[in-house]
Amino acid sequence: MSVQKALEGRFSCRKFAETPLPRTVINDLLKTVQKTASWCNTQPWAIDVISGESLKKLSDSLIQSASSGDVPNPDFDFPEQYSGVFRERRKVCGLQLYDSVGIQKGEVEKTKEQSLENFNFFSAPHALFISTPKELGLYGALDCGLYISSFMLLAQELGINTIAQAAVASYPDVIRQHVQIDINRNLLCGISFGYGEESHPVNRYRTERESIENVAVFYD
Numbered sequence: 001m002s003v004q005k006a007l008e009g010r011f012s013c014r015k016f017a018e019t020p021l022p023r024t025v026i027n028d029l030l031k032t033v034q035k036t037a038s039w040c041n042t043q044p045w046a047i048d049v050i051s052g053e054s055l056k057k058l059s060d061s062l063i064q065s066a067s068s069g070d071v072p073n074p075d076f077d078f079p080e081q082y083s084g085v086f087r088e089r090r091k092v093c094g095l096q097l098y099d100s101v102g103i104q105k106g107e108v109e110k111t112k113e114q115s116l117e118n119f120n121f122f123s124a125p126h127a128l129f130i131s132t133p134k135e136l137g138l139y140g141a142l143d144c145g146l147y148i149s150s151f152m153l154l155a156q157e158l159g160i161n162t163i164a165q166a167a168v169a170s171y172p173d174v175i176r177q178h179v180q181i182d183i184n185r186n187l188l189c190g191i192s193f194g195y196g197e198e199s200h201p202v203n204r205y206r207t208e209r210e211s212i213e214n215v216a217v218f219y220d
Helices: 003-009 023-033 052-067 084-100 108-116 134-157 172-176
Strands: 046-051 126-133 161-165 185-194
Touching: 003 134, 023 046, 023 134, 046 052, 052 108, 052 126, 052 172, 084 108, 126 134, 134 161, 134 185
Parallel strands: none
Antiparallel strands: 046 126, 126 185, 161 185
16 A cells, blocks of 8 residues: 555544454554654654553543543643634534534533543554653654654554544543553653444544645745
8 A cells, every 4th residue: 555545545543343453463563663754863752552451441540530520631731722724623523523423512421422432442452652751852742743643554554443542641640550651751642543343433434634725835
């Protein structure tokens, strides 16, 4: 599969089959993704992969924190607000999601239940957490962003579905109770991955992309 085909085919999977991936497949995937470019070849990412019963226990803890109203305390500040075109794109994406699972405007409890699916890792058999040294600041985070993109595109080539999740980084202290992420590293996000249930309605809609004319300026 070409990079172009992987980009065109990739989507944020929100319903996974329970079938786990063979460890050899995950190892080979990570070995190739390690080729990702990084600033001065620092390769700042640290990867923690959690599966099986360990993932179930972590999910239970995260759902408990989110359900009980614990205040999120991410290592990286979330956006202060979404305004203008960013707010509109985010709104459309959310409406597509809720429409796909039959949630109507004003159905607060159903909206909350769908939100909690983030902390259930959308039933994925595996989750990956990526962190970066605090001392590398923005550039470390940027390199990890490149790693995330490489991981999702290569997974797509192998027929593996993914979704990058900032939501699960809302409670880094909870995650550190289950995964040994060094306190001197910032947790960036998680990625749930496995084989998606392609027939599920939540996996059928696709978000649109802005036209080149609205994002690029050419100087000759």
